Amino acid sequence: MTGLAPARPETRRHARTDAIRHAGLGAPVALLRRDLTERTLFRMPLVLDLVFGMMNLLVFLFISRVLVPAGGHESFASGAYFDFVAVGIIFMLVVQSATTQLISRVSREQRAGTLEMLVGQPVPASLLALGLAAYPLLFVLLRATAYLAVLALCFGLGVGHADWLGVAVVLLTGATTMMAVGLVLVALSLTVGHGDTLARLLVVAFSFLSGTYFPITALPGPLPGLTTVLPTRSALDGLRAALSGGDWMGSAGALLVAALVLLPLGCWMFDRALRGAARRGVLTRD
Structure with a gap:
């Protein structure tokens, strides 16, 4: 007696991808639903990331007990260095994920052959871009929320004066803006390759120039003024302000403008990159 073998994960993924052709304008939601059905893709990375992230923050907690900035820092009522650097690390992890x-x-998707299938569907490239970015966006928001909760409950992060609406708005606009930057990098990766290397370099640059580990005022020369154009600086300033009960609306407004500019740009570049990759026959790679 012969039984039916269970479908391989690749087969199920191809079937769910093929179903997106009927989704139309709901393609981003269909792609997100497809990704969420792959439970191991969602649960294990979040748990492992939280464990390693907490170990990293624990190191900075011990450092902060030795390193005490003179006069504290105005970004937090507590003036504690750990409060300052913890928020910086949280958002840089958002940048890294995005x-x-x-x-x-x-x-x-390229290696599995599903990117070529997605491009062949009657769905605009902008909707495909939003659909592919939907899962990472949800992941980074849950990631940041989990970190903030653990830091407040277990590490003593000062949130007594926090404006949680401001925290949510800054996180959402900041993550969306960085997701738009991610789409630009994806387009470059499809066009010239090495997108992952560019992304890592960008994360390092943002970490150094946006005030992740030290106040912007410590940067030499004109750099503090020049960094005001960076969305990561606006996000860090706004997030720290919201957590300390300060004014976060200016930073949120700057992030909203950046998202409105970068998101259409990222979708357009993604569309052009897909067209170029299709012409070169590199939508599927080993």
Whole structure:
């Protein structure tokens, strides 16, 4: 007696991808639903990321007990260095996920052959871009929320004066803006390759220039003024202000403008990159 073998994960993924052709304008939701059905793709990375992230933050907690900035820092009522650097690390992890993870997902679609299938569907490239970015966006928001909760409950992060609406708005606009940057990097990766390397370099640059580990005022020469154009600086300033009960609306407004500019640009570049990759026959790679 012969039984039916269970469908391979690749087969199920191809079937769900093929179903997106009927989704129309709901393609982003269909792609997100497809990704969420792959439970191991969602649960294990979040758990492992939280464990390693907490170990990293624990190191900075011990450092902060030795390193005490003179006069504290105005970004937090507590003036504690750990409060300052913890928020910086949280958002840099958001930046990392929004860029490197998005590139990794598109590369996985290429290797599985599903990217070529998606491009062949009667769905605009902008909707495909939003659909592919939907899962990483949800992941980074849950990631940041989990970090904030653990830091407040277990590490003593000062949130007594926090404006949680401001925290949510800044996180959402900041993550959306960085996801748009991720789409630009995906387009570059499809066009010239090495997108993951560019993303890692960008994360390092943002970490150094946006005030992740030290106040912007410590940068030499004109750099503090020049960094005002960086969305990561606006996000860090706004997030720290919201957590300390300060004014976050200016930073949120700057992030909203950046998202409105960068998101259409990222979708357009993604569309052009897909067209070029289709002409060169590199939508599927080993």
